Amino acid sequence: MKRRHLLLAIAGVAALLLFPAGVSNPYYIHLLETIMIYAILLFGLDIVVGYTGQVSLGHAGLFGVGAYTAGVLVMKFAAPLWITLPAAVLVTAGFGALLALPALRVSGPYLAMVTLAFGTIIQILINEMTFLTEGPLGIKLQKPSLFGQQLDERDYFWLVAVLLVLALIVVHRILRSHLGRAFEALRGSPVASDCMGVSVYRYKVYAFVISAGFAGLAGSLYAYSEQYISPNSYNFELTVLFLLAVIMGGRKSRIGSLVGATIIVLLPKLLDDIEMFRYVSVALAALVLVTAVVGIQKGRASLKQMAIPVVGSLALAGLSFWLKTMTDWRLSIFGVIMLFVVYYLQDGIVGFVRNALNLQRPKAQVQDLALAGGDAVSTAAAGASGEFLEASGVLMQFGGLKALNDVDLSIQRGTIHGLIGPNGSGKSTMMNVLTGIYVPTAGTIAFAGRSLVGRTSSDIALSGIARTFQNVQLFGEMTALQNVQVGLHHTFASNLFDVAVQTPRYLRESKAATQRALGLLQFVGLDELAFEEARNLPYGKQRLLEIARALALDPQLLLLDEPAAGLTAPDIKELINIIRKIREHGVTVILIEHHMDVVMSICDTVSVLDFGQKIAEGVPAKVQADEKVIEAYLGGQAA
Amino acid sequence: MQILTQLIFSGIALGMIYAVIAFGYQLTFATSDTLNFGQGDALMLGALVGLTLVGLGVNYWLMIPLVCLFGAFQGAVVERIGVRPAIKIKSEFGWIMSTIALGIIFKNVAENVWGRDDLKFPSPLPESPLHFLGANVLPMEILVVVGAVLMMLAVEFFNRKTIYGKAVVATFNDRDAAKLMGINTGLVITFSYALSSLTAAFAGVLIAPLTLTGATMGAVLGLKAFAVAIIGGLTSGMGIIVGGVILGIAETTTGFYLSTGYKDVPGLVLLLIVLAVRPAGLFGKTAIKKV
Numbered sequence: 001m002k003r004r005h006l007l008l009a010i011a012g013v014a015a016l017l018l019f020p021a022g023v024s025n026p027y028y029i030h031l032l033e034t035i036m037i038y039a040i041l042l043f044g045l046d047i048v049v050g051y052t053g054q055v056s057l058g059h060a061g062l063f064g065v066g067a068y069t070a071g072v073l074v075m076k077f078a079a080p081l082w083i084t085l086p087a088a089v090l091v092t093a094g095f096g097a098l099l100a101l102p103a104l105r106v107s108g109p110y111l112a113m114v115t116l117a118f119g120t121i122i123q124i125l126i127n128e129m130t131f132l133t134e135g136p137l138g139i140k141l142q143k144p145s146l147f148g149q150q151l152d153e154r155d156y157f158w159l160v161a162v163l164l165v166l167a168l169i170v171v172h173r174i175l176r177s178h179l180g181r182a183f184e185a186l187r188g189s190p191v192a193s194d195c196m197g198v199s200v201y202r203y204k205v206y207a208f209v210i211s212a213g214f215a216g217l218a219g220s221l222y223a224y225s226e227q228y229i230s231p232n233s234y235n236f237e238l239t240v241l242f243l244l245a246v247i248m249g250g251r252k253s254r255i256g257s258l259v260g261a262t263i264i265v266l267l268p269k270l271l272d273d274i275e276m277f278r279y280v281s282v283a284l285a286a287l288v289l290v291t292a293v294v295g296i297q298k299g300r301a302s303l304k305q306m307a308i309p310v311v312g313s314l315a316l317a318g319l320s321f322w323l324k325t326m327t328d329w330r331l332s333i334f335g336v337i338m339l340f341v342v343y344y345l346q347d348g349i350v351g352f353v354r355n356a357l358n359l360q361r362p363k364a365q366v367q368d369l370a371l372a373g374g375d376a377v378s379t380a381a382a383g384a385s386g387e388f389l390e391a392s393g394v395l396m397q398f399g400g401l402k403a404l405n406d407v408d409l410s411i412q413r414g415t416i417h418g419l420i421g422p423n424g425s426g427k428s429t430m431m432n433v434l435t436g437i438y439v440p441t442a443g444t445i446a447f448a449g450r451s452l453v454g455r456t457s458s459d460i461a462l463s464g465i466a467r468t469f470q471n472v473q474l475f476g477e478m479t480a481l482q483n484v485q486v487g488l489h490h491t492f493a494s495n496l497f498d499v500a501v502q503t504p505r506y507l508r509e510s511k512a513a514t515q516r517a518l519g520l521l522q523f524v525g526l527d528e529l530a531f532e533e534a535r536n537l538p539y540g541k542q543r544l545l546e547i548a549r550a551l552a553l554d555p556q557l558l559l560l561d562e563p564a565a566g567l568t569a570p571d572i573k574e575l576i577n578i579i580r581k582i583r584e585h586g587v588t589v590i591l592i593e594h595h596m597d598v599v600m601s602i603c604d605t606v607s608v609l610d611f612g613q614k615i616a617e618g619v620p621a622k623v624q625a626d627e628k629v630i631e632a633y634l635g636g637q638a639a
Numbered sequence: 640m641q642i643l644t645q646l647i648f649s650g651i652a653l654g655m656i657y658a659v660i661a662f663g664y665q666l667t668f669a670t671s672d673t674l675n676f677g678q679g680d681a682l683m684l685g686a687l688v689g690l691t692l693v694g695l696g697v698n699y700w701l702m703i704p705l706v707c708l709f710g711a712f713q714g715a716v717v718e719r720i721g722v723r724p725a726i727k728i729k730s731e732f733g734w735i736m737s738t739i740a741l742g743i744i745f746k747n748v749a750e751n752v753w754g755r756d757d758l759k760f761p762s763p764l765p766e767s768p769l770h771f772l773g774a775n776v777l778p779m780e781i782l783v784v785v786g787a788v789l790m791m792l793a794v795e796f797f798n799r800k801t802i803y804g805k806a807v808v809a810t811f812n813d814r815d816a817a818k819l820m821g822i823n824t825g826l827v828i829t830f831s832y833a834l835s836s837l838t839a840a841f842a843g844v845l846i847a848p849l850t851l852t853g854a855t856m857g858a859v860l861g862l863k864a865f866a867v868a869i870i871g872g873l874t875s876g877m878g879i880i881v882g883g884v885i886l887g888i889a890e891t892t893t894g895f896y897l898s899t900g901y902k903d904v905p906g907l908v909l910l911l912i913v914l915a916v917r918p919a920g921l922f923g924k925t926a927i928k929k930v
Contacts (some may be wrong), residue, residue, distance in 0.1 A: 102914045109673075109674050109735055110914060113869075114911060120862060124903060127900060128898065128901060236858065243736070328747075328750070329750050329751065331743050331747035332743070335742075336740075338737070338743075342737050343737070372714060480817075516787065
């Protein structure tokens with residue numbers, strides 16, 4: 001399987017490199033060159049859109065920054081290629097960081113508007129800063145020279161092709177690494193990312209910076225390719241085209257980016273040539289029809305699912321024969337395609353084909369990895385027994401409601417501490433306060449001698465507090481193995497450079513992380529399901545996966561929020577064993593649970609909350625007999 | 640000093656237009672947590688349809704309700720095609736992209752129907768300025784301010800005093816609970832989009848006589864109005880008026896003292912700063928996300 005992929009890739013690259021030898025028409029060479037340049041940008045855009053799940057409307061602006069960095073350097077200083085390209089990447093990456101700064105606090109539509117505003121500002125600045133950019137006049141430049149040799153159209157094509165392949169390899173490596181998993185985790189569940197020590201803020205900025213770097217490279221190549229740059233090229237239309245390319249080609253897929261780039265470069269040319277457009281739209285309709293028929297025959301898709309794309313492509317073909325000229329309606333056609341893609345082709349062309357032909361997403365290669373000997377669960381650092389987590393006078397107020405009212409909690413090292421109480425008594429709020437999701441209104445919390453109040457969730461997670469969530473917060477589109485690997489993010493010291501060139505350090509860390517992740521999955525009994533997407537696991541298994549992921553943080557303290565909810569009786573037995581084994585490793589556990597048999601059988605101490613106040617505390621048997629507790633659960637006598 | 644007063648007056652008129660468009664953002668955000676990225680294009684369509692109606696000999700004052708009707712219809716279309724399917728599949732990405740797509744389509748259609756050049760919109764009021772505090776004020780500018788305020792008051796009155804308005808407010812507070820109480824929340828959301836585009840179209844015919852009318856007039860106005868909506872906070876009515884006026888004045892003064900090329904910059908920079916520092920806006924309440 002892998003060898004076949006490699007052969008295909010080599011054949012593809014060879015065909016690409018030989019293209020100018022076979023086709024001498026410079027028009028086609030230039031067209032393919034443009035596709036490759038756009039593809040480089042789309043690789044980067046896919047990191048933001050596909051992996052972190054944010055909409056960026058600023059990439060045309062970043063593309064422009066790259067182009068103008070190269071253009072200005074050439075115009076003012078006659079800088080050679082080996083300076084302009086890296087400079088464009090660095091400058092644009094800097095702008096990416098600038099763009100990400102306001103983006104730190106916001107996401108979704110706000111972020112989309114921020115990026116749109118950013119793109120608009122860039123365009124205005126390019127237009128107005130005539131002393132630097134020549135304004136609306138634009139900048140003319142020549143094809144660069146390399147090693148003292150002036151490159152012609154064909155040489156430059158090869159240069160772009162080589163850079164495309166390099167970009168492809170680097171992006172692929174980044175996305176397969178712990179960095180890529182961090183990006184994807186942001187999309188899956190920001191809260192869980194933070195609680196796994198993967199700071200949402202930091203990785204959102206990284207994603208934008210890396211993405212901008214690629215946009216900068218593409219922009220500078222574009223400047224040389226066109227030999228003329230002007231402000232109006234980098235407008236809203238282009239940014240929308242880029243987005244269309246990413247979602248239409250297929251998110252989270254390099255092939256998708258290549259397909260998308262091809263479409264957005266060729267589509268405007270096609271629309272200029274109505275004859276050609278008619279042929280292509282008919283061919284497209286036929287292709288969709290065939291795919292649909294194959295898909296239905298293989299039982300992968302229902303007639304109903306396939307009906308809409310088929311009808312849509314047929315309608316497009318019909319429209320092409322109806323309209324006299326398409327050029328003026330170009331944007332409308334883009335808009336319609338976009339609507340179509342957003343609702344009916346969510347996985348893009350690559351996803352659609354993959355679905356119809358029943359191909360699996362390529363899986364990370366992890367064969368030949370023997371399980372590491374010994375235990376995957378790390379033993380918590382031994383320390384003097386005694387107070388370990390000390391919360392006193394914690395008050396958490398939402399408006400007028402006191403979700404926690406003056407609660408003291410002291411947890412002994414190496415124990416299992418139960419936290420029970422009726423619904424709405426403040427148990428989960430306590431968890432959220434302990435993990436930094438809420439900042440308490442008043443009170444102090446000290447963990448291993450350090451205050452937790454005011455620290456970020458990811459910081460707290462890295463200092464040794466891991467948690468699971470009452471409403472499961474897994475990274476749905478990632479496999480069980482990858483989910484645990486996100487928890488192991490803290491074991492990586494490798495940086496972007498290590499990942500890009502696959503240094504021994506990165507390879508070592510990566511292998512160790514995979515082994516440990518498999519070991520942790522085995523610990524909770526999910527090793528069979530390692531390559532299943534988390535969202536496809538049954539509910540009970542999802543809860544176990546959350547425990548495995550939390551253990552990957554090598555926690556001193558593990559907070560379990562209703563781990564037994566939704567589990568069957570035999571599963572609960574298994575869970576009790578797992579929790580006991582966790583304690584044997586010296587990990588302290590705080591357990592929120594409604595199954596009293598679980599609580600009573602494994603907890604050393606139990607605290608009871610009711611209406612945000614602690615009403616009882618002690619060994620399980622004592623608490624069970626406490627009047628106040630019984631009253632809280634069953635209601636008191638009418639006074 | 641006289642120039643400054645003059646700039647402030649024009650800034651206020653411009654700012655009220657931003658406030659009205661921003662108000663439209665608030666309306667849809669209130670009912671469905673979604674925004675129409677094509678809000679600026681709704682304004683542009685309103686202005687162009689108004690221009691055509693005036694060209695056909697319809698009186699300016701009679702034209703306004705017709706344009707409002709058109710705006711309401713256009714908003715409902717956006718909601719049905721672009722937003723409802725996305726809400727159904729709970730895809731934020733979906734509605735962002737589809738309202739952008741619809742915006743592009745509207746703009747392109749407008750280009751093909753009305754042409755690419757900017758058109759002059761005949762002013763319904765005398766174009767000779769009035770003198771006020773030593774500065775010249777166009778009667779049209781006064782109309783803009785009065786019209787904008789009336790529009791917002793009317794919608795607020797509707798929301799607060801009528802049973803239909805209560806449905807809107809209930810949907811805002813809790814969509815699922817409102818649904819269970821028998822409110823057709825889908826219809827309420829459609830209605831809010833209709834109302835939102837209606838206000839945008841209305842803003843379009845108000846501002847058209849002061850500026851030029853054309854297919855490209857909407858995009859930047861929509862973006863800057865979003866800045867106003869953010870500055871004011873997406874839930875504060877007072878906030879957008881203050882925000883709009885601040886931005887309007889910032890813009891006219893930048894345009895005069897710096898360069899007209901830079902006049903869009905303060906609004907956009909302000910948007911970036913406010914989002915970076917206080918995403919809930921200057922007047923909005925910070926909501927705590929429940930986990």
